[in-house]
Amino acid sequence: MALAGSLSVGGWANLAGSLAVAAALLASNAWKWGSLSGFAAATHVGGCRDPVGGRLLFCDAVRFYLPQGDRLFRSTERLEGFIYPPPFALLMRVVVSAGWRASIYLWAAVVTASTVALLVVPLVGLFRRRRAAALAYGVLLVGGMPILSNFYWGQVSVLITVLVLGALLLHAKGHRTASALLLGGAISIKVYPLIFVLPLLFKRDLKALARCAAVTAACMVLLPVGVLGAAATVRFYAGAFAHIERAGRSTLFAHYGPNVVSLLLTGDVDERSLLFRVLQVASLCLVASNVLLLHRLVRARVEHEPYWSAALLFTTLPFLVRTSWLHSYAWLPLVQAFAVVVALESRERPAARTALLLAPVIASAALSSLTFFEWVGEDWYMRKGVIFWSALLLLPTLHWVGWRTPRATAVGPDRS
Secondary structure, three states: OOHHHHOOHHHHHHHHHHHHHHHHHHHHHHHHHOOHHHHHHHHOOOOOEOOOOOEOOOHHHHHHHHHHHHHOOOOOOOOOOOOOOHHHHHHHHHHHOOOHHHHHHHHHHHHHHHHHHHHHHHHHOHHHHOHHHHHHHHHHHHOEHHHHHHHHHOOOHHHHHHHHHHHHHHHHOOOHHHHHHHHHHHHHHOOHHHHHHHHHHHOOOHHHHHHHHHHHHHHHHHHHHHHHOHHHHHHHHHHHHHHHHHHHHHOOOOOOHHHHHHHHHHOOOOOOOHHHHHHHHHHHHHHHHHHHHHHHHHHOOOOOHHHHHHHHHHOOHHHOOOOOOOHHHOOHHHHHHHHHHHHHHOOOOOHHHHHHHHHHHHHHHHHOEHHHHHHHOHHHHHHOOHHHHHHHOHHHHHHHHHHHOOOOOOOOOOOO
């Protein structure tokens, strides 16, 4: 359906209002920062530096992504510090083939375009019907620390979020092949999006699962083996996974649930301690509760099912992925705004109950904001794992509404 045909006058007004609010907030921050260096100083005091001590923007892209792509013109080996699968390295080889300076601008365009897509896609879909959610989403996305961190580092977290959300929305509309391309692409960049096949599994959509598996296998096995060779591909994967394992064990400030709580309680992260093991078990219990709720909602064919799938699986990641950084929470504004929608649509009585559902969402939004980050300072913000607590605050609202959503007719296998 054409965009013009899918939006009512009110929908267009909500879209325009959200974009205007987002643009105004961005302009205000840009005026305050004064330059990209000012942006870097405001959002990452302890960020990376260039060889002469200046603040370096797009750190991960400049230090790892593009150099890895450049290396593949001369070698099949992995660059130390590059922790992504070979398909992403091959993509970077294509990007860097434009020349070093042009490749930086090209990657900046990809990061910017994915951010715009993350803003617009939900606005023309779910949030168009709720002005409060639409306006809030513009503020949450532009003023949220995960999005700003993603831009600072030149990271892929926003891109992954867009690919996953797009895959879920396309699948809900019956576009299996397009959905498989997006989800397989996301898995080929970072393996953890594999968890987003769960809605397809719960729907028993074997065709969609097969197409996603085919795309993933083509990208992660056939492509690198064909270009790099089998032995080099195996070494590449082994090196990347070993580096991820070391990073997870050696980094105190990864915003993985057990890390955050252990650091808060003891000032350290000791994986051999009883506390850490108990926290890991508790994390798995939360993962299980999210998956059980997801299964119920998918099988019940509830309204907004793609967004429910996204919200519950994204909020599962902090309890599963040990290398969860600030930018890894790029999905947070989307889930926060969705929580606003489901809280308002729950129509709880009395109205005070709706206010109680909204309270943790508002607290989550406050904690993830640039304003709070500036107020408490980067060191305190990172040491206390604030972004993890911001995500955790969304679970009570999602679970309260999700478990109370009426069941519909059970969904059978998709035989279309």
